[in-house]
Amino acid sequence: MLLSEDSWEVVTLDLRVRPVIKxxxxxxxxxxxxxxxxxxDYRAYHEPFLGGGAVYFFLSPAKAFLSDINEELINMYRVLQTSVRELINDLHSHLNDREYYYNLRAMDPAGLNEVQRASRLIFLNKTCYNGLYRVNRKNQFNVPFGSYAKPKIVDEEVLLAAHFALQGATLERKDFQVVLDRSRSGDFVYFDPPYVPLSRTANFTDYTNGSFDSREQARLADTFHELTQKGCLVMLSNSDTPLIRDLYGKYLKGFVVVQGVRCVNSRGDRRGRIDELLICNWLK
Ligand SMILES: C[S@@+](CC[C@H](N)C(=O)[O-])C[C@H]1O[C@@H](n2cnc3c(N)ncnc32)[C@H](O)[C@@H]1O
Incomplete structure (x- = not known):
């Protein structure tokens, strides 16, 4: 917010498109x-492990196919796309209160309507400890209350900017291989799967109650190769581990080493810089 010389209030909106949840x-x-x-330059954009969608919102492509295996997450994006006003109204009804939080956390999303489910996910994400989404084996959200003084539960500018960005997107709750059916030559596909853990104790695969093991990583590498043969531009992020170097060995010239910020111990409370790989199939 800025004040002009004659003290009229000028409100500047920060309408950069960015993720709505952490x-x-x-x-x-x-x-x-x-x-x-x-x-x-590319035809359509595909992001089959959407999560918070940081890359998608940054690029804001006119035409996009977005998917994720997480049902609550895809429901939230659909509601953002079609019913942002109702979503904002519902978000205003939440309380930053421990008892309220645990009651809403315990609620079965299946008993709520789509707007309430989307609103519940955003509320839990903004008020839980460390703003993360994690479920147990029964697919129940299990992160404790964060006790933050003033969490921004309703960020209207960010929600509205995301709403407009999503107008050119097709959203699906599907396994990543759906990209094989949706893509065409000249499309750009960005893969950001659950990473190969750096140690046996590290576990970064708690977004859903399934696990993304080395067989899943190999299935993804096969998909990457198939898309390459089809003429798609394909980019993938993962940890710099022997498994990934082996699975994507034939794209060695497309290996870019970047510096990621990752949890460096099993309790996840220490963070450090670590090498990660960005693999681009068109770099020769
Ligand atoms: C590393 S996160 C993506 C983070 C995202 N790029 C961002 O910026 O927030 C990985 C995502 O993959 C999803 N996922 C896990 N297994 C999947 C599968 N088999 N098919 C599609 N999505 C899957 C998880 O639900 C999670 O949202």
Missing amino acids: WAGGKRQMLGQYAPYFPL
């Missing part, structure tokens, strides 16, 4: 390192 493995902090490698 997500484990979110790529917002990596955008500066990724930006030089994003292709300038």
Whole structure:
């Protein structure tokens, strides 16, 4: 907000499009390192591990196919796309209160309507400890209350900017291989899967109650190769580990080493800089 010389209030809106929720493995902090490698020219954009969608919102492509296996997450984006006013109204009804938080956390989303489910996810994300989404084996959200003094539960500017950005997007709750059906030659596909853990104790795969093991990583590498043969521009982020170097060995010239910020111990309370790979199939 700015005050002009004659003290009239001028409100400036910060309408940069950015993620509406914080997500484990979110790529917002990596955008500066990724930006030089994003292709300038492509037909449609695909992001099959959408999460918080940091890369999608940064690029804001006119035509996009966005998907994720997480049902609550895809419901939230659909509501943002079609019913942002109702969503904002519902978000205003929440309380930053411990008891209220645990009651809403315990509620089965299946018993709520779509707007209430989207609103519940955003509220829990803004008020839970460390703003992360994590579920247990029964697919129940299990992060404790964060006790923050003033969490920004309703950020209208960010919600509205995301709403407008999403108008050209197709949203689906699907396994990542849906990209094989949706893509065409000349499309750009960005993969940001759950990473290969750096140690046995590290576990970065708690977004859903499934696990993304080495067989899943190999299935993803097969998908990457198939898209390459089809003529798509494909980019993938993952940890710099022997498994990833092996699975993507034939794209060695497309390996870009970037610096990620990652939890460096099993309790996740110490963070450090760590090498990560960005793999681009068009770099020769
Ligand atoms: C590293 S996160 C993506 C983070 C995102 N790029 C961001 O900036 O916030 C990985 C995502 O993959 C999703 N996921 C896990 N297994 C999947 C699968 N088999 N198919 C599609 N999505 C999957 C998770 O639900 C999670 O949202």
